[in-house]
Amino acid sequence: MTLPLGYAYATTYAGIRQAPKNDVALIVSGMPANAAAVFTQNRVQAAPVRLSRRHLKLSKGLAGAILVNAGNANCATRTGDAVALATCKAAAKLLQMPVVQVLPASTGVIGVELDARKITGALPELVGKLRTDAFDEAANAILTTDLVPKTAFAEVKLRRGTVRVAGMTKGSGMIQPLMATTLGFVLTDAQIPGAALRAMLKRGVERSYNRLSVDGDTSTNDTLALLANGASGVRPDPKEMPKVEEAIAGVMESLARAIARDGEGAKKLITIDVAGAASAEGAGRMARAIANSPLVKTAVAGSDPNWGRILCAAGNAGVAFDPGKTDIYLQGVLVCKQGLAAPFSEEELKARLDAPECEIRVTVRGKGKGRSRFWTCDLTEGYIRINASYRT
Amino acid sequence: MTLPLGYAYATTYAGIRQAPKNDVALIVSGMPANAAAVFTQNRVQAAPVRLSRRHLKLSKGLAGAILVNAGNANCATRTGDAVALATCKAAAKLLQMPVVQVLPASTGVIGVELDARKITGALPELVGKLRTDAFDEAANAILTTDLVPKTAFAEVKLRRGTVRVAGMTKGSGMIQPLMATTLGFVLTDAQIPGAALRAMLKRGVERSYNRLSVDGDTSTNDTLALLANGASGVRPDPKEMPKVEEAIAGVMESLARAIARDGEGAKKLITIDVAGAASAEGAGRMARAIANSPLVKTAVAGSDPNWGRILCAAGNAGVAFDPGKTDIYLQGVLVCKQGLAAPFSEEELKARLDAPECEIRVTVRGKGKGRSRFWTCDLTEGYIRINASYRT
Numbered sequence: 001m002t003l004p005l006g007y008a009y010a011t012t013y014a015g016i017r018q019a020p021k022n023d024v025a026l027i028v029s030g031m032p033a034n035a036a037a038v039f040t041q042n043r044v045q046a047a048p049v050r051l052s053r054r055h056l057k058l059s060k061g062l063a064g065a066i067l068v069n070a071g072n073a074n075c076a077t078r079t080g081d082a083v084a085l086a087t088c089k090a091a092a093k094l095l096q097m098p099v100v101q102v103l104p105a106s107t108g109v110i111g112v113e114l115d116a117r118k119i120t121g122a123l124p125e126l127v128g129k130l131r132t133d134a135f136d137e138a139a140n141a142i143l144t145t146d147l148v149p150k151t152a153f154a155e156v157k158l159r160r161g162t163v164r165v166a167g168m169t170k171g172s173g174m175i176q177p178l179m180a181t182t183l184g185f186v187l188t189d190a191q192i193p194g195a196a197l198r199a200m201l202k203r204g205v206e207r208s209y210n211r212l213s214v215d216g217d218t219s220t221n222d223t224l225a226l227l228a229n230g231a232s233g234v235r236p237d238p239k240e241m242p243k244v245e246e247a248i249a250g251v252m253e254s255l256a257r258a259i260a261r262d263g264e265g266a267k268k269l270i271t272i273d274v275a276g277a278a279s280a281e282g283a284g285r286m287a288r289a290i291a292n293s294p295l296v297k298t299a300v301a302g303s304d305p306n307w308g309r310i311l312c313a314a315g316n317a318g319v320a321f322d323p324g325k326t327d328i329y330l331q332g333v334l335v336c337k338q339g340l341a342a343p344f345s346e347e348e349l350k351a352r353l354d355a356p357e358c359e360i361r362v363t364v365r366g367k368g369k370g371r372s373r374f375w376t377c378d379l380t381e382g383y384i385r386i387n388a389s390y391r392t
Numbered sequence: 393m394t395l396p397l398g399y400a401y402a403t404t405y406a407g408i409r410q411a412p413k414n415d416v417a418l419i420v421s422g423m424p425a426n427a428a429a430v431f432t433q434n435r436v437q438a439a440p441v442r443l444s445r446r447h448l449k450l451s452k453g454l455a456g457a458i459l460v461n462a463g464n465a466n467c468a469t470r471t472g473d474a475v476a477l478a479t480c481k482a483a484a485k486l487l488q489m490p491v492v493q494v495l496p497a498s499t500g501v502i503g504v505e506l507d508a509r510k511i512t513g514a515l516p517e518l519v520g521k522l523r524t525d526a527f528d529e530a531a532n533a534i535l536t537t538d539l540v541p542k543t544a545f546a547e548v549k550l551r552r553g554t555v556r557v558a559g560m561t562k563g564s565g566m567i568q569p570l571m572a573t574t575l576g577f578v579l580t581d582a583q584i585p586g587a588a589l590r591a592m593l594k595r596g597v598e599r600s601y602n603r604l605s606v607d608g609d610t611s612t613n614d615t616l617a618l619l620a621n622g623a624s625g626v627r628p629d630p631k632e633m634p635k636v637e638e639a640i641a642g643v644m645e646s647l648a649r650a651i652a653r654d655g656e657g658a659k660k661l662i663t664i665d666v667a668g669a670a671s672a673e674g675a676g677r678m679a680r681a682i683a684n685s686p687l688v689k690t691a692v693a694g695s696d697p698n699w700g701r702i703l704c705a706a707g708n709a710g711v712a713f714d715p716g717k718t719d720i721y722l723q724g725v726l727v728c729k730q731g732l733a734a735p736f737s738e739e740e741l742k743a744r745l746d747a748p749e750c751e752i753r754v755t756v757r758g759k760g761k762g763r764s765r766f767w768t769c770d771l772t773e774g775y776i777r778i779n780a781s782y783r784t
Contacts, residue, residue: 044707044715044731076703076715078732110700111733215686217701218708294607294686295779302780308502309609311468315436316610323436323468340470341503380780381773387687388694388772 001153004164004189006030006231009134011141014122016115017071017108022141024119026091026126027066027185032101033229035063036198038205040222046073047080048104049221051088055100061194063227064101066185067091068142070170072114074106075220083116090120094127105183105223107144107170139168142183145386146172147262152254154247156190161234163190165247169224169255172214172264184209184224184255190244191230200245201226208252211284211374213291214263215383224252260375265382269357269375270300274314276363277370282319287374289317290360297379303353305346307335314362321364329361393545396556396581398422398623401526403533406514408507409463409500414533416511418483418518419458419577424493425621427455428590430597432614438465439472440496441613443480447492453586455619456493458577459483460534462562464506466498467612475508482512486519497575497615499536499562531560534575537778538564540654544646546639548582553626555582557639561616561647564606564656576601576616576647582636583622592637593618600644603676603766606655607775608684616644652767657774661749661767662692666706668755669762674711679766681709682752689771695745697738699727706754713756721753 007029011022037056039049056063067087074080084104092099106114139149154165169184192200201224209224226248236244261269272290277283290296293313299306307328315323328336331352333344358378399421403414429448431441448455459479466472476496484491498506531541546557561576584592593616601616618640628636653661664682669675682688685705691698699720707715720728723744725736750770 042704042707043709043711043713044703073700076700076728076731076733109698110704111728112700113733217685217687217705220704220707293609294775295609298776298779301776304780306501308465308468308504311436312434312502312612313609315434315612317435319435321435336468336503339468341468341505379776381776383686384690384693384771384773384776387690388696 001155002164003132003135004166004187004231006189006229007187008130008132009138010126010130011134011137012122012125014069014118016069016118022137023069023071024122024126025068025138025141026130027138028095028130029064029227029229030231031229032062032064033227034192034194034197035061035103035225035227036201037103037223037225038201040218040220042218042220044076044220046075046106046221047077047084048074048106049223051081051084052103052105052223055103059098059100062101063103063225064097065091065095066103066105066225068105068183069119070142070144071108072106072112073108073110073221074114076111077113079113083114086116087119090123094123103225107142107183107221110220135166135168142168142170144170145264146170150255150258150262152251154251156243156247158234158236158240158243161232163188163232163234163236163244165251167251167255169259171259172262183221186226186248186251188228188248189230189232190228191235192228192244196241197226197228200248204249204252207249208256211372212256212260213288213376214260257375260377263377264386265380266377267356267380268300268378270360270377271357272360272374272376273371274362274364275371276365276368277319277321278368279370280372283370283372285319286314286317286362286364287372289313290362291374291376294379297376300353300358301378301380303350305330305335305349305353310360310362311336311339325365327363331359393547394556395524395527396558396579396623398581398621399579400522400524401530402518402522403526403529404514404517406461406510408461408510414529415461415463416514416518417460417530417533418522419530420487420522421456421619421621422623423621424454424456425619426584426586426589427453427617427619428586428593429495429615429617430593432610432612434610434612436468436612438467438498438613439469439476440466440498441615443473443476444495444497444615447495451490451492454493455495456489457483457487458495458497458617460497460575461511462534462536463500464498464504465500465502465613466506468503469505471505475506478508479511482515486515495617499534499575499613502612527558527560534560534562536562537656538562538654542647542650542654544643546643548635548639550626550628550632550635553624555580555624555626555628555636557643559643559647561651563651564654575613578618578640578643580620580640581622581624582620583627584620584636588633589618589620592640595637596641596644599641600648603764604648604652605680605683605768606652649767652769655769656778657772658769659748659772660692660770662752662769663749664752664766664768665763666754666756667763668757668760669711669713670760671762672764675762675764677711678706678709678754678756679764681705682754683766683768686771689768692745692750693770693772695742697722697727697741697745702752702754703728703731717757719755723751
């Protein structure tokens with residue numbers, strides 16, 4: 001699949017993380033792109049989050065570059081704002097674009113000062129080696145505890161030509177995006193007006209990143225940016241917009257699923273579908289409660305068809321429903337019918353639960369139209385091992 | 393310390409749990425006691441919870457016996473209501489008291505039918521061997537994954553004589569009481585009118601069980617009952633009531649702390665104090681968010697003074713505060729001053745974090761009067777081991 005036209009990428013190791021693995025990435029659009037972004041709803045917000053928000057406002061939704069570092073969140077740091085601004089200024093100067101068109105993003109440990117010189121010192125090299133085919137390299141450089149890079153691609157044939165979408169994301173812990181998530185960058189070469197782009201991002205986030213949780217912790221640095229630089233020369237006509245939006249949202253969904261699958265210590269991707277609720281919002285809250293229940297997640301880790309924990313977790317969502325009219329399916333097998341144990345072969349289901357994907361389906365009334373899908377992962381001893389010794 | 397007068401206890405193994413360990417307990421008051429109880433707020437409520445609530449209402453707040461079983465929650469079961477009622481009826485008949493004065497309680501696996509005959513068959517033996525000194529035996533019989541029994545005692549000398557309080561509780565997983573908790577029974581021989589007793593219970597729960605979380609999962613069976621049978625013959629005068637209430641609340645606090653300390657897989661009791669918030673409710677939400685953050689709990693498990701995770705978790709409580717005016721203390725050591733890293737010896741603090749108790753103190757503004765205390769435990773690989781194979 002071809003990458004979106006008009007974007008170039010470069011990465012290097014700037015000595016921010018200890019392991020000698022690329023930790024800075026620069027994403028540049030050859031022409032100013034319409035940009036939309038959503039950010040963490042955590043009350044504690046990292047300096048790059050605050051600055052990106054300001055830059056998008058001042059640039060009236062135009063972005064020419066994204067400057068990302070991994071290994072340091074630049075959050076709760078004395079010099080955070082100055083560091084974020086200095087690195088954007090240095091990038092803007094080298095790229096000959098207004099500083100407000102540079103969006104900074106950081107991920108890593110909180111509360112450790114980030115040395116701006118590590119990034120500004122690396123920038124000449126980065127700008128010098130920008131390449132249109134280094135997308136995967138960039139997707140690798142933004143990772144922290146991730147085991148695998150996370151990318152997704154789409155191509156849409158329209159009447160006037162083809163447009164492309166490519167997305168990269170990172171994150172496997174401190175994941176419960178609300179309105180946004182961990183870092184994610186989605187690029188397209190379609191021509192999409194700013195207002196339409198923002199609306200697409202908002203709707204796309206609702207069905208992707210906002211339906212994802214690894215451990216219920218929302219990070220201080222969550223950023224998801226969507227850029228449309230129009231380099232394809234193709235402006236979708238109004239009737240074609242849904243097709244383009246579907247491609248963009250599909251890329252975002254793939255990225256969100258990839259995060260859940262690579263959740264810290266995870267061995268299984270869990271997809272939770274709640275249907276029949278009075279409202280989609282209620283279904284979403286129930287799905288999230290199930291996704292965030294450590295008891296559900298450990299049961300899946302142990303391939304234990306313990307549906308009582310799923311029913312109990314659903315009951316904790318603060319949403320009114322009748323447990324006596326609730327059905328639960330595990331891997332497509334009915335395990336709880338109208339709130340009571342359904343007959344199923346425990347041995348057989350245990351074997352099916354050993355698969356790398358687990359599907360939990362909850363129908364709370366059967367006739368309501370509120371439904372929601374949510375992704376998470378199982379909770380294993382690996383999560384503990386990773387997080388009991390992250391810094392040290 | 394002397395047990396409250398006028399109560400007797402008996403336990404036996406009725407074959408409800410697989411391990412041959414006592415699984416039924418009967419607590420009887422020689423005279424009808426004023427009783428108050430709080431129950432789970434989970435939308436899914438076990439049959440004994442529903443029946444206890446009805447019995448308390450029909451008996452106008454009088455209770456003569458508590459019939460508890462461990463190993464089966466009698467929740468989401470076809471015959472749940474009938475089983476709970478049949479066991480209460482059998483107990484009432486043998487004890488010659490109205491059935492509405494018997495409070496049933498169950499704890500254990502959800503969704504498995506409970507055979508009433510196991511309990512009704514054991515009742516003659518139980519009633520035959522009631523003893524006033526078998527309190528500890530009863531406290532043992534109600535345990536499930538608990539490693540240690542959890543009891544607390546108090547004695548209050550009043551003008552007209554001495555009154556006594558004794559409490560027992562269970563639980564180490566599926567713990568985040570809201571208005572109530574897992575099973576807890578607090579008995580006193582003081583004469584306390586029903587209305588005063590209910591008010592005491594409500595206030596006591598607010599500062600004990602409702603400030604406790606092991607894994608953020610609220611169970612379907614949470615029940616906390618407070619009985620006052622007046623067997624001491626001592627009626628506290630109005631001025632002495634606060635002293636009695638303090639003793640009762642103190643027993644409840646001890647029980648809540650004991651649950652956190654014995655949280656599944658836990659090695660450390662964590663006490664979280666949030667002060668300086670605009671309201672006590674806001675402080676409570678922040679403390680709860682910190683207590684429920686798996687990243688904070690794993691950091692404590694690893695003795696990692698990773699205060700950034702504490703600040704991040706506080707930021708997820710949905711409570712407005714200024715991170716730039718927030719101080720964080722770990723084991724009394726200032727680790728974050730006004731939102732930024734404070735200088736401290738990492739080696740020294742790591743050693744202090746190896747202690748069995750961890751104190752996290754967060755001051756969010758310094759001058760607000762909202763404060764809250766919360767208890768939880770660290771999150772270790774033991775939690776995963778226990779819960780990935782609970783049923784099987």
